[in-house]
Amino acid sequence: GAVVSQHPSWVICKSGTSVKIECRSLDFQATTMFWYRQFPKQSLMLMATSNEGSKATYEQGVEKDKFLINHASLTLSTLTVTSAHPEDSSFYICSASLDWPSTDTQYFGPGTRLTVL
Amino acid sequence: RKEVEQDPGPFNVPEGATVAFNCTYSNSASQSFFWYRQDCRKEPKLLMSVYSSGNEDGRFTAQLNRASQYISLLIRDSKLSDSATYLCVVNKVRGSQGNLIFGKGTKLSVKP
Numbered sequence: 001g002a003v004v005s006q007h008p009s010w011v012i013c014k015s016g017t018s019v020k021i022e023c024r025s026l027d028f029q030a031t032t033m034f035w036y037r038q039f040p041k042q043s044l045m046l047m048a049t050s051n052e053g054s055k056a057t058y059e060q061g062v063e064k065d066k067f068l069i070n071h072a073s074l075t076l077s078t079l080t081v082t083s084a085h086p087e088d089s090s091f092y093i094c095s096a097s098l099d100w101p102s103t104d105t106q107y108f109g110p111g112t113r114l115t116v117l
Numbered sequence: 118r119k120e121v122e123q124d125p126g127p128f129n130v131p132e133g134a135t136v137a138f139n140c141t142y143s144n145s146a147s148q149s150f151f152w153y154r155q156d157c158r159k160e161p162k163l164l165m166s167v168y169s170s171g172n173e174d175g176r177f178t179a180q181l182n183r184a185s186q187y188i189s190l191l192i193r194d195s196k197l198s199d200s201a202t203y204l205c206v207v208n209k210v211r212g213s214q215g216n217l218i219f220g221k222g223t224k225l226s227v228k229p
Contacts, residue, residue: 034217041221042221043121043204043219043220043221043222044161044204044219045219046217091158093160093161105163106217108160108161108162109160110159110160111158111159111160113158
């Protein structure tokens with residue numbers, strides 16, 4: 001149980017285009033979903049926390065107008081990288097939690113590797 | 118001081134060896150602690166939680182020293198399949214959002 005999927009698993013796009021990444025909890029309802037970014041040889045860095053039906057909370061330094069997050073249902077959150085640039089190339093990983101913050105457990109998706117040319 | 122610090126390695130060990138990883142964290146208010154494993158180009162997977170009393174899961178033993186703000190992971194009888202990056206993860210303060218802080222990881226390579 002507690003499976004999280006992401007789509008697409010990898011994407012290559014041209015600079016200036018927008019890319020949407022989907023994160024789905026397949027067998028549970030996720031009240032909270034998280035979006036992380038990981039650059040090569042770096043740690044996972046939290047970008048934002050989203051709760052179903054409300055606006056996402058962004059970490060310091062993450063532009064909310066560039067990284068649009070929508071958490072429209074208890075099983076789906078989307079991250080849209082708008083006007084992507086090569087420096088946005090990274091590994092984007094979502095995670096979902098059943099009952100955050102009562103429980104610490106986050107279930108991670110397999111990640112989306114974004115390459116911006 | 119970084120919030121979570123780990124020796125990046127790599128640790129190159131032969132099969133059957135015992136290897137230990139260390140991690141320090143800066144926030145004394147941290148509530149819970151974990152070791153995750155991340156394979157190359159994959160998502161992190163929870164290996165084990167770390168409790169104050171220390172805990173063991175098969176060949177893996179985790180220990181926490183709150184006074185020193187130090188966490189360790191011991192792997193006994195290393196297998197080739199243990200090759201991965203091991204991430205030390207700290208939950209900063211219970212009740213706040215998005216508070217899992219990840220270390221950069223320690224890379225382990227187990228050789229035949």
